[in-house]
Amino acid sequence: MSCMVMFRGISSILRTYPVFGQRSMSQSSLQGKVAIVTASTDGIGLAAAQALGKRGAHVVVSSRRQSNVDKAVALLQSQSIQVTGTTCNVGKGEDREKLVRLTVDQCGGIDILVSNAAVNPFFGNTLDSTEEVWDKILSVNVKSAFLLTKLVVPHMEKRGGGNIIFVSSVAGYQPMQALGPYSVSKTALLGLTKVLAPELAQSNIRVNCVAPGIIKTRFSSALWENEDILDEFKKQLSIKRIGKPEEIGGTIAFLCSDEASYITGETITVTGGMGCRL
Numbered sequence: 001m002s003c004m005v006m007f008r009g010i011s012s013i014l015r016t017y018p019v020f021g022q023r024s025m026s027q028s029s030l031q032g033k034v035a036i037v038t039a040s041t042d043g044i045g046l047a048a049a050q051a052l053g054k055r056g057a058h059v060v061v062s063s064r065r066q067s068n069v070d071k072a073v074a075l076l077q078s079q080s081i082q083v084t085g086t087t088c089n090v091g092k093g094e095d096r097e098k099l100v101r102l103t104v105d106q107c108g109g110i111d112i113l114v115s116n117a118a119v120n121p122f123f124g125n126t127l128d129s130t131e132e133v134w135d136k137i138l139s140v141n142v143k144s145a146f147l148l149t150k151l152v153v154p155h156m157e158k159r160g161g162g163n164i165i166f167v168s169s170v171a172g173y174q175p176m177q178a179l180g181p182y183s184v185s186k187t188a189l190l191g192l193t194k195v196l197a198p199e200l201a202q203s204n205i206r207v208n209c210v211a212p213g214i215i216k217t218r219f220s221s222a223l224w225e226n227e228d229i230l231d232e233f234k235k236q237l238s239i240k241r242i243g244k245p246e247e248i249g250g251t252i253a254f255l256c257s258d259e260a261s262y263i264t265g266e267t268i269t270v271t272g273g274m275g276c277r278l
């Protein structure tokens with residue numbers, strides 16, 4: 001068989017069975033989608049914005065400081081990502097409303113919410129934690145995730161569907177020593193995912209969650225800056241290194257794509273094989 005004949009044969013197979021050709025590429029595409037990612041000027045949030053943006057989504061990045069927003073917007077623009085930026089403290093109702101209003105006004109709608117912001121103001125024995133600690137952790141890590149969801153759902157319904165991603169933690173499955181209240185807040189997100197997925201499925205909105213292991217960001221620096229602590233953690237890992245923010249960003253983008261069209265109510269652990277599921 002000549003090369004020409006063989007080439008024609010392959011092209012006709014690709015036309016007949018598009019799964020071998022362009023279809024798989026378009027299923028991962030987020031072209032035309034609008035994505036809000038909270039706390040997205042650094043770490044996992046920034047990596048999620050990059051992963052969604054590289055697949056064609058217009059991303060709306062935010063954090064509490066304008067200077068950080070400006071830096072992230074400039075970085076994403078330099079990577080040819082369509083981006084809008086604003087300040088948002090997710091713990092404040094007026095900021096959440098401003099974020100949603102600005103996104104709808106400037107980008108025409110909302111298809112994706114990645115609720116990524118979190119705090120951990122407390123290390124120690126859980127019985128030493130105060131009411132203020134619990135109020136802060138539950139307000140930022142859990143309540144704001146739900147209240148933002150409530151605000152974006154009507155806009156997703158107008159677009160015929162959407163995707164919501166909560167960022168939990170492996171600590172949500174197996175509480176980490178000295179991180180009691182934070183771990184409990186991350187367990188709550190596993191529950192929130194399961195509660196909302198069936199309610200929102202009728203609106204064609206999928207609700208999923210990612211539970212990172214130890215990822216190299218500012219948030220986890222206490223765990224990886226100290227070699228001894230890091231070595232102890234590495235013993236629990238199958239892949240003997242800590243994770244990179246883009247490894248979480250990629251998982252989030254996958255969950256938001258049509259490749260994950262039959263996945264809802266799930267949490268994907270991304271831990272290098274830490275092996276501690278409930």
Ligand SMILES: NC(=O)c1ccc[n+]([C@@H]2O[C@H](COP(=O)([O-])OP(=O)(O)OC[C@H]3O[C@@H](n4cnc5c(N)ncnc54)[C@H](O)[C@@H]3O)[C@@H](O)[C@H]2O)c1
Nearest residue numbers: 039043044089090091116117118169212214215217219220
């Ligand atoms: N890095 C890890 O090892 C790890 C592991 C498991 C889960 N996580 C989760 O990943 C998410 C991102 O964390 P990260 O590791 O990228 O660290 P990070 O410090 O870059 O991200 C957390 C961000 O939340 C922001 N934030 C805190 N309170 C806020 C508020 N009220 N409004 C808006 N933003 C607020 C912080 O400014 C910070 O930018 C968090 O939900 C965290 O719990 C991280």
